[in-house]
Amino acid sequence: MTKYLWLIIIIVGLSAQSAQAQSRPFFGVAPTKLEISVKPGQAETKSVRVVNHLGAPAQFSLALESFEPENNGRGVIISNKNLYYVEKYISTPYQQFTLAEGEAVDIPVTVTAPAGGGPSSIFGVLAIEGQVIGEAKAAARLSSRLGVLIFIKTAGLQKEQGQLTAFGLVGGPINFNTGRDRSTYISYKNTGNVHINPYGYIEAKYLGVWKTQKIAVNPWFVLPDSTRTNEIVYLKPLAYGPYLFTLKQNRGYGDIIDKQSFFGILLPSRLVTFLSGLGLVLFFILIRKMLKRPE
Template sequence: MFMNKNKIFILVFALAILFPNSIVLAAKIEQLDKTPIAGDYVIGPGKNEIRLNPGEQIVKILTVTNRYGKEMEFKIEIEDFAGSNNVQEPLVLLGQEKGPYSLRDFLHPETVEFKLQHGDRISVPITIIIPKDSQPGGLYGSIIVSTKPVVKPNLIDASTSNGNITIVSRLASLFFVRVNGQVKEEGKISNFSVDKSFYTQPNIIFKTLFENSGNIYLNPYGLLKIENIIGSKVDEIKIDPYFVMPGSVRQKEFITKRSIMFGRYKATLQMNRGYENIVDERAVFFWVLPWKIVSMIILIVFFVVFISKTAFDWLKNNFEIKRKI
């Protein structure tokens, strides 16, 4: 018996050395202490960036945590995603449709259906296998985690669907796989603007539009600096890296909220394209004229003018009276 155990151990050890990527990991469930009841579930990570050579494979772990306060059933689906030229929709999940840079056939979750008690967290291995004949470039797919449909009474229209409403929650973990080799990295800031030239409150909305004209996704990042009329820095916004899909555009908004701003300002955007350390620089100007401060200035000016005119008239009248005497 002891010899058999040793043989099994030696066999598993040898397989792990000879075929390190072929060992299948099982999904694991653990109970988390003091999990709050939030009426939802969370997955992680939300974004996975991976570099592989043709013919390589890797295993990533996807976690799902139940915070519904009760037992829930979940399922996993796989969908490709793509970018778009609609600034309101930078990413589109494609359902059963294959994307132009499809990854769906290369994503293999260890399990696709499971139950979780409240506070349970499952770790699901996701195996990514890149074919040997894959071309250099990007492949994009997502793991969609959804709940089993929850049926609730329809209080609006009891005649619809037998008086019931079906509610399904879906969350996605995005996979960006870059197959090593020569690719076309090309992109730039195509627009930088504010939503208006004059503000009455110091809540300024800046909009940037990044255009990716290459064949691989990019992660631009940068810095937004705001200076007053004499060139002193009044605010600075760090722009964390964000993805822009190939052949698409993406708009981002940034807001500065200062307690007091008055006068003319300059906003300078320095955006790194996410490759070869190329930085684009753009600038816009805007005015902040809070109505309370403007009203106060108008009242002060009016008061000064009134007092000055009154004093001038008084002095003029007194001077004329003395001349007559």
């Protein structure tokens, strides 16, 4: 059964938040993303640290999985499409290990590229599952499974190419938002053969008093031969009214900057209620006049 990779990523975030805010049992993994460039016939090794805070000795197991873009362009999904290359290129010295409460271990993750060449890029997940010793598996918490994303580039075979394809306001340019936060969306098409990490910032300029709010666009990955859409949530707007939104985004290679702007109008959600109520009143007035019209 297909597993959605975003669940693994959410689990990482939820585990960290739960541990800090509520001190619930958890185990930590760092980093949660590895980017490795390796030359054909050579090997590169990086480490992943696992720390046990599940409240008791626990057994951990490792598994390799591959992922690919999701059809809707919003994220990625776990699949076995490229699992052969993931297992061929990536290796770890452990499949299972045990940690006492508070104990940590550094797991070497080695990527070896065959001398005869191979794919220009490979994308895998090192899935790590932790289980308290003596605890039934059915009782395991959601946070007992975490994932480390692994992005591999084969040096010398890389073709970096992509561009911004869309930038807009979620909900449309005339925006009645039912919540306090507003979101913009960015779509990026990767036409190369390796993943790209675009980044930049958005300027939301309120045209009433020419005040500007800056929103950071942190690096986000786009897999080759795919288009991905990223939603950027920012805080409550400076004021309601007309805005000029401008995106300046680095493509993630060659220091190439894409720039795109659009006009939008941000309106309070209570205006929707007012207009709906006004529409109903006018409708009933019209009906009443029609009923009173002499035959």
